[in-house]
Amino acid sequence: MTVRRPGPGLAGRLFLAQTLTAVVAALTLWAVAAAVGPAIFHAHLHRAAGLVTAETSRHVEEAFRTASAISISVALAAALAAALAVSGYVARRIADPVSRLASAARELAGGHYTVRVPPAALGAEFATLTGAFNEMAARLESIETTRQRLLADLGHEMRTPVATLEAYLDGLEDGVRTLDPASMAVLRTQTERLTRLTEDITAVSRAEEHQLHLHPRPTTLDALTEATAAAAADRFRGKGVALSIPATPELWLVVDPDRIGQVLGNLLDNALRHTPPGGQVTLSAEASGQMVTLAVTDTGEGIPADHLPHVFERFYRVGSARDRGHGGSGIGLAIAKALVEAHGGRISAASAGPGRGSTFTVTLPRSARRAARSA
Ligand SMILES: Nc1ncnc2c1ncn2[C@@H]1O[C@H](COP(=O)(O)OP(=O)(O)OP(=O)(O)O)[C@@H](O)[C@H]1O
Ligand SMILES: [Mg+2]
Secondary structure, eight states, X not given: OOOOOOOSOHHHHHHHHHHHHHHHHHHHHHHHHXXXXXXXXXXXXHHHHOSOOHHHXXXXXXXXXXXXXXXXXXXXXXXXXXXXXXXXXXXXXXXXXXXXXXXXXXXXXXXXXXXXXXXXXXXXXXXXXXXXXXXXXXXXXXXXXHHHHHHHHHHHHHHHHHHHHHHHHHHHHTTSSOOOHHHHHHHHHHHHHHHHHHHHHHHHHHHHTTOOOOOOEEEEXXXXXXXXXXXXXXXXXXXXXXXXXXXXXOOEEEEOHXXXXXXXHHHHHHHHHTSOTTOEEEEEEEEETTEEEEEEEESSSOOOTTTGGGTTSTTOOSSHHHHHTTTOOSOHHHHHHHHHHHTTOEEEXXXXXXXXXXXXXXXXXXXXXXXXXXX
């Protein structure tokens, strides 16, 4: 296979092209001046001086040729020098941003996702190109960050149950432990934790890759809230947290009730988990135009402002130590967000700060079918 040598760079090629243009222009100018000038001069000489001797005519024309040759040569040399200087400058002005972009692309290909290209005054097309490049680099950077965190978190999440299982199995093997109901319970809890982790990861990956299959069907707003509240009621009672559902408007909507039930279930779970006994959680619903808004408000721990924008990221937990104790994987809200967005809706979190409760708000179009079609 023959390897093609890359040859001169963009600046060199631009400079060569412009030099060639200037040389061709100079030669053309010379040829035209040489062909046209003497004949015109000859005609003018005859008209001005009438008949002159051959000797005089030869001298005068000689003088014209010399003067023309000197002035045209000097002018051409000066013009060429000026043209070369300008073309060198222009070539560099155009080629510098392009070579900066090329070396940034090389760095990006080498895995340096933090690289960005500064804007250059090279017109709309180049601005689009650098904008798209920077956007691509930013996306790759964020995917890489998520990937690294995902792997680190996965490793972390699996370490505790796997270590516990190993210790119990070793104990059983060495005869230090017996397979009594207490050991069985621990083994079960740990395997369940691992199973839940794998299910959660599959669910969130599916949801985020938009592989969710929604089955929207007509349902009423109060059927949604009541079913969710009924499923959570025992746990609320058990912890001593009051769950209230203010009167829900009579309203039909077309959503996947299981999926929206899952979203509300996740929000109620979180509210219960982060509200101390004696607290209050409210699940409210209201409609305006073609949208419905569902809100879960609690009087619990609240969320510090700097954590609020991150709570929908997978594996994110406010103060990991605080929430590891609660046993969540930090995935519930990421799944809720993906499910709500698959319906064409939005989910947001608000909190007045630590100790002052939180509110999670879900806004959905009344017809997920129509939303999905128009999306
Ligand atoms: N109602 C709430 N009050 C205070 N903090 C909350 C509330 N809801 C969520 N959070 C914070 O947001 C984090 C992310 O919530 P998310 O539901 O995604 O994960 P999780 O509840 O920790 O685990 P999982 O839902 O996977 O069991 C929680 O760990 C918690 O720190
Ligand atoms: Mg949760």
